[in-house]
Amino acid sequence: MEEFGFCHNFFYSHMDPEKDLVQLMVGVTAEAALANATDGLSWIRASLPNDTDPDTKNSLTECENAYDLLVKAFTAADASYKKADYSDVVFQEKGTPRAQMSCQMIWGTLENLMTERNRIMRMLTAMAVVSANYVNQCLTRSCPS
Secondary structure (H helix, E strand, O other), rough: OOOHHHHHHHHHHHHOOOOOOHHHHHHHHHHHHHHHHHHHHHHHHHHHHOOOHHHHHHHHHHHHHHHHHHHHHHHHHHHHHHOOOHHHHHHHHHOOOHHHHHHHOOOOOOOOOOOOHHHHHHHEEEEEEEHHHHHHHHOOOOOOO
16 A cells, blocks of 8 residues: 555654654544545445446445444544553554455446545545554554654
């Protein structure tokens, strides 16, 4: 996932582990990912009843399942962030890239109705996972350089 590498490099080269700003980034990215996943899930659920093409309907159903998992994971991650439980934030966010990718991969031959939503979700997911891992490493071991 190219965005993961970009975000990883960005965070590790631009963040000062001694400042609370890094921890704030965990909350900001989790909240942004949750908001985007919630909006995406709402859009999917609004689109499903109106779609008559069976292939598109199946793809939207797959995306509904993926975005439902994203909403649940980022809701739990946000709750853990508010308790400053960064290891649980990492645990909650661990499966989010795979869930997001499952929606993206199914659109191979169809016009992708979710292209922009998936692109944004992919970047937010990567940023959330990288920032949570970074803070958790800083608090439990030593900050990566």
